[in-house]
Amino acid sequence: MEIPYVVTPRKDTGLFNSKIAIWLFLASEVMLFGGLFSGYVFLRIGADYPWPERTLPVLPGLLNTFILIASSVTVVFAWASLKLRKWVQFQIFMAITVICALVFMGFKSLEYYVKFHHQAARLVDYTMVEGHIDHEKEAGHGEGHDEHDASLVTDAKGEEIEMNVQRFQPETISFDLLRVYEPWVEDMLAEASAAGASITLADEINLNREGESDSAKQFAAGEALSLELLKKIAKAQTSNHAFNQSQRTEYLREAWDLKWDDVKSNHLLGEAAFVAAFPAGSELEPAERAKAFKRWKAGMRANFATDVTIESVKVSGGEAVPVLLDGKKFAEIERPEATAAVFKVAPGAEPLNLRFKNHDVLTDYRDGLTSISLRDGTTLAGKQGNSEMVYHYVDGIDFQYLVMQAEKKGIEPLVAIENSWIIKNNPEIAEIWEMHQQGVRLLADELSKDGREPTHKDRYRMGWQEIAYYTRLIDEGKGVEDVEIDPSAKTPPREKMVMTEQFMGPDYSRHHFPHLAIPRAEVAMDSKFTPKWNTYYAIYFTVTGLHGLHVIGGAIVLGYYLLFGRKMYLSNPEWLANRVEVGGLFWHFVDLVWIFAFPIFYLM
Amino acid sequence: MADSAEDIKKAFRLYILVGIVLFAGTLATVAVATVPWLDVGKHGFDTADLVLGLLIAATKASLVAAIFMHLNHEKPWVYWLIGMGAFFGIAMAALIFLAKFSPIHYDQFNDGGQGATTAVISD
Numbered sequence: 001m002e003i004p005y006v007v008t009p010r011k012d013t014g015l016f017n018s019k020i021a022i023w024l025f026l027a028s029e030v031m032l033f034g035g036l037f038s039g040y041v042f043l044r045i046g047a048d049y050p051w052p053e054r055t056l057p058v059l060p061g062l063l064n065t066f067i068l069i070a071s072s073v074t075v076v077f078a079w080a081s082l083k084l085r086k087w088v089q090f091q092i093f094m095a096i097t098v099i100c101a102l103v104f105m106g107f108k109s110l111e112y113y114v115k116f117h118h119q120a121a122r123l124v125d126y127t128m129v130e131g132h133i134d135h136e137k138e139a140g141h142g143e144g145h146d147e148h149d150a151s152l153v154t155d156a157k158g159e160e161i162e163m164n165v166q167r168f169q170p171e172t173i174s175f176d177l178l179r180v181y182e183p184w185v186e187d188m189l190a191e192a193s194a195a196g197a198s199i200t201l202a203d204e205i206n207l208n209r210e211g212e213s214d215s216a217k218q219f220a221a222g223e224a225l226s227l228e229l230l231k232k233i234a235k236a237q238t239s240n241h242a243f244n245q246s247q248r249t250e251y252l253r254e255a256w257d258l259k260w261d262d263v264k265s266n267h268l269l270g271e272a273a274f275v276a277a278f279p280a281g282s283e284l285e286p287a288e289r290a291k292a293f294k295r296w297k298a299g300m301r302a303n304f305a306t307d308v309t310i311e312s313v314k315v316s317g318g319e320a321v322p323v324l325l326d327g328k329k330f331a332e333i334e335r336p337e338a339t340a341a342v343f344k345v346a347p348g349a350e351p352l353n354l355r356f357k358n359h360d361v362l363t364d365y366r367d368g369l370t371s372i373s374l375r376d377g378t379t380l381a382g383k384q385g386n387s388e389m390v391y392h393y394v395d396g397i398d399f400q401y402l403v404m405q406a407e408k409k410g411i412e413p414l415v416a417i418e419n420s421w422i423i424k425n426n427p428e429i430a431e432i433w434e435m436h437q438q439g440v441r442l443l444a445d446e447l448s449k450d451g452r453e454p455t456h457k458d459r460y461r462m463g464w465q466e467i468a469y470y471t472r473l474i475d476e477g478k479g480v481e482d483v484e485i486d487p488s489a490k491t492p493p494r495e496k497m498v499m500t501e502q503f504m505g506p507d508y509s510r511h512h513f514p515h516l517a518i519p520r521a522e523v524a525m526d527s528k529f530t531p532k533w534n535t536y537y538a539i540y541f542t543v544t545g546l547h548g549l550h551v552i553g554g555a556i557v558l559g560y561y562l563l564f565g566r567k568m569y570l571s572n573p574e575w576l577a578n579r580v581e582v583g584g585l586f587w588h589f590v591d592l593v594w595i596f597a598f599p600i601f602y603l604m
Numbered sequence: 605m606a607d608s609a610e611d612i613k614k615a616f617r618l619y620i621l622v623g624i625v626l627f628a629g630t631l632a633t634v635a636v637a638t639v640p641w642l643d644v645g646k647h648g649f650d651t652a653d654l655v656l657g658l659l660i661a662a663t664k665a666s667l668v669a670a671i672f673m674h675l676n677h678e679k680p681w682v683y684w685l686i687g688m689g690a691f692f693g694i695a696m697a698a699l700i701f702l703a704k705f706s707p708i709h710y711d712q713f714n715d716g717g718q719g720a721t722t723a724v725i726s727d
Contacts, residue, residue, distance in 0.1 A: 014679040023682050027689025034693035038700055053649050058634060065630045073623040076672050080612045080619075447647050455648035490640035490647065588672045595664050598630075599657045603637035604649055 007574045018582045026589050033593050036543050040600065043535040050400035052536045053457060054603065059502035060111050061602040064104050065594060071100035072591045075558065075584040082577040087569060094562040094580075097587070101555035107503075108548050112541075114505050119164070120396075120533055121389060121518065121526035125420050126405050130396030131513065133164050133389065156194040157187070164358045166365065166520060167385025168372055169351040172202060173225075174342045176377030177234040182227055184376065188354055189225065196348025199225040205341065207236045209334050225343050233341050240335035251331045269297050345382070353385045358526065365520045387520040393513035395464035395506050397422065397429065403460050413460065421522050428474070428514045435470040436462050438483040439493040446487050458492055465494035468511035475512055540601050547597060550590045557583045622671045629664045633657060 005017045013020060044051050078093035119133045175185070192199050200222045207217040217236040223229060263269055274281060274293050281292055345352055356374065363372040371381040399417050406416035414437075417423060423430045443454050462470075472495065473482055485493045501507055531538040561580050568576045636642045636656055637649075645652025670676040675686070 013681045015681055020681060020685070023685040027685050027692075030686075030689040030693050031696065035696060038697040041697075042700060054637070058638060062630065062634055066627060069623060069626045069630065072626075072668060072672055073619055076619050077616065080615060083612050084609055450647075452647040457648065488640060490643070585673055588668055591672075592665050592668055595668065596658075596661050599633050599637070599661050603633065603657055604654060 007572065007578060016578055018578060022582045022585050026585065029589060032546075033543070036539070036546070037596065037600070040539045040543065043539050047535060049534065050398075050404055050456065052534070055463070056540075056602050057497075057502045058602055059499065060107050061598045064107050065598045067100045067104050067107075068591045068594050071097045071104075072588055074100070075580075075587045079577060079580045079584050082569070082573065082580055085573060087566070090580075091562060094558060098555050098559045098562060101551050101558075104551055105548060105555075108544065110503055114503070115529040115537075118505065118529045119391070119526065120529060122401070122524050123421055123518065123522050124524045125522075126402040126524075127420050127422050128396070128398035128401060129391065129394060129422065129516065129518070130398070131391040131394040131516075132508075133391055156190040164389060164526065165355045166358055166361050166372070166387040167353050167355055168380055168382060168387075169347075169353055169385050170345050170380040170382040172342055172344050172381045173199065174340045174379045174381075175230060176340055177230065177237055178339065179377040180230060181374075181376035181378075184356075184360070184374065184378070185225070185227055185230065191354055192345075192352055195350060195352050197352040198346045198348075199343045200346070201225070201229070202342045202344040205233060205338050207233075207240050207336050207338060209336075219341075230341060233338065237338050240337050243335050244333050244337065247331075247333055251333075254331075263300075269300055340377075351383075351385075354380070358389070358520075365523070367519075367521050388517040389520060389523050389526065391514075391516040391518070393506075393508055394429070394516045395467060395513050397433075397462045397467070399460040400456055403456065417460070421518075422516070426514065426516055428471075429516070431474060432462065432467060432470040432514070435473065435480050435483050436466060436492065438480045439466070439470075439485060442483065442485045443490070443492055446485065447490065454492075462492075463494075464506040464511070464513070465497060466492055467513060468495040468506065469493050471512040471514065543597055544601065547590065547593055550593070554583070554587045554590055558587065618671060622667050625667060626664050629660055629667075633660045636660070 003017075007016060009016050074093045074096045078090050078097060081087075081090040081093060117132075118130065120128060120130045122128050173188070188199065201219060201224075202221065204221045205219040208214055216232065217240075219229065219233055267273060271293075274296055278292065278296060281289055284292060356372075360375050361372055362375055363369060365387070367384070369384050371379055373379045399413075399420070402416055402420060403413040406413055417433070423433055440454055440459050443458060447453055470483075470493075473479070483493055485491075495511065498507070506513070527533040529537055531541045558580075561576070561583060565576050565580075568579075636644065637653065643653070644656060675682070
């Protein structure tokens with residue numbers, strides 16, 4: 001069957017089918033991206049923290065804009081070539097369009113990669129620290145690492161992991177049998193083995209009924225921790241639990257039947273019982289009274305068997321647990337249960353210092369904790385180990401949020417900063433801050449010639465270019481008096497950024513950045529530069545990510561026409577031209593969204 | 605619509621011209637945001653920069669829509685469809701703005717943010 005109006009326009013609309021369809025679709029896309037950009041506006045207006053203005057490197061976004069504009073030109077050239085029946089020319093322009101799409105996604109992927117590997121932390125006093133994390137080399141923990149890959153160390157299994165860890169020296173470990181996450185058990189076993197420690201079952205677990213002696217349900221104290229052991233205990237537990245639950249249902253049914261017989265034989269749901277329970281009912285109108293009686297009866301039916309109670313089941317050598325009806329023993333739940341298995345830790349030559357990723361520990365950190373819980377329900381009791389968050393390179397220090405909080409409390413910003421943890425505890429950073437204040441003074445003098453003044457960001461945020469400049473002066477033996485600014489740049493003093501640094505971030509072999517160990521108790525929240533970090537990154541990744549998906553989708557469609565359009569070109573070239581035109585319209589819309597997204601996220 | 609071969613050949617020149625203008629507009633957007641002597645209004649990012657940036661973006665978007673997407677010579681049906689999308693998009697944004705006057709709204713819209721209330725300085 002021929003589909004009508006794929007080439008010939010309809011008389012009423014003057015358009016072929018897919019033209020109307022694509023514009024309808026684009027109208028819905030306007031709603032989609034319009035909603036997201038509106039969301040950006042409100043997140044920015046309503047932000048209760050300093051919005052990260054102009055913190056993204058511009059070059060990747062600029063190149064991506066050029067690439068998309070070029071692809072918009074080539075896609076319309078491709079359509080025009082088809083209209084002129086120039087097949088090879090169409091292929092060339094369409095191939096360039098698809099290549100542009102792939103290059104765009106390549107740059108975007110690079111941008112995302114750099115952000116996902118860049119660490120940020122907000123301290124309790126609202127200082128923001130940015131950089132790359134590692135573990136304190138001097139403390140002797142962790143293995144050696146590659147100087148150029150500062151965020152990785154090797155763990156006890158010889159695998160490279162990124163370090164943002166809490167350490168804990170357990171005396172006992174309690175595993176939730178049903179939720180335990182096996183890779184973490186394997187990690188613990190590897191670290192115990194490396195440290196010469198042993199982890200064994202603290203007490204016997206016997207899930208046999210009285211009189212039973214199934215060895216599959218009995219686990220001796222002192223048995224070594226292993227995944228197989230945990231699985232065996234879990235299997236015995238789930239079998240007992242399933243039996244107990246079905247027993248519980250049966251007993252509840254029996255109890256219900258007994259009570260219902262009692263209710264019927266004593267007329268407990270009759271008129272007399274209603275009047276006794278609800279004397280005011282006699283004053284109601286007959287219709288109201290009937291409704292009240294009906295409601296009372298339904299309530300009584302629902303609640304008459306609530307005095308059946310079952311004690312919590314416990315592990316205790318197979319002791320049966322009573323089911324009580326009206327306070328009297330009615331039946332017994334027979335099989336013991338154990339939802340957790342407790343192990344004790346015998347250290348080797350040194351205490352076992354287990355390592356957990358910060359975000360895997362549920363317990364809010366504070367110094368002196370004697371037990372922690374993990375996300376899989378495992379709890380450890382013992383002593384905290386050294387859990388400092390260590391930055392191998394600090395390439396950003398932002399006091400804007402701290403200043404914002406200080407100003408709300410009527411505290412002078414510079415006083416608040418001088419009293420911040422990072423300035424009081426790190427002399428190198430304190431010296432960098434002194435130099436930055438001199439740089440800001442010089443900038444203020446320069447800007448005052450035009451009647452302007454430095455922004456909050458100029459005053460209170462030191463990005464990597466600023467820090468690299470100050471550390472270079474320090475390394476050259478210079479001081480505050482040697483700080484200079486470029487008067488034409490109208491910025492605080494900075495190192496120049498080379499092109500690769502626009503994409504990959506600072507080159508750590510060229511610049512010197514401070515090393516910083518932050519006690520875990522000082523860290524309020526930490527994250528990579530991901531949607532979790534703040535609402536700016538949340539909306540940035542949402543919009544650019546969704547836009548990227550549109551780029552991929554458009555590239556797939558255009559690539560299909562490029563690779564498989566020859567057959568249609570030979571049979572019905574005008575139809576192919578119309579399809580390419582419609583695909584091109586989608587592509588132009590994708591370009592339109594980026595035309596707004598680039599200045600909004602990168603330049604504002 | 606540019607249907608005839610002659611019209612399409614002429615359109616090639618127009619597409620190239622628009623492409624060059626878009627490139628130039630992009631450079632202009634970056635320049636007004638990053639070149640110090642082009643910084644309008646106050647130092648740093650302010651309302652003037654916002655308006656200027658969005659004006660340039662809107663101009664570029666209009667060129668893409670009018671020339672590349674052929675909206676300069678489309679049928680009325682297309683204009684109705686776009687108009688519908690634009691109307692509901694603006695209405696959606698307006699509704700969210702109007703929520704500011706609802707009794708249940710975020711304080712941040714009024715006073716620039718309350719934020720967390722924990723102590724600024726720990727000692």
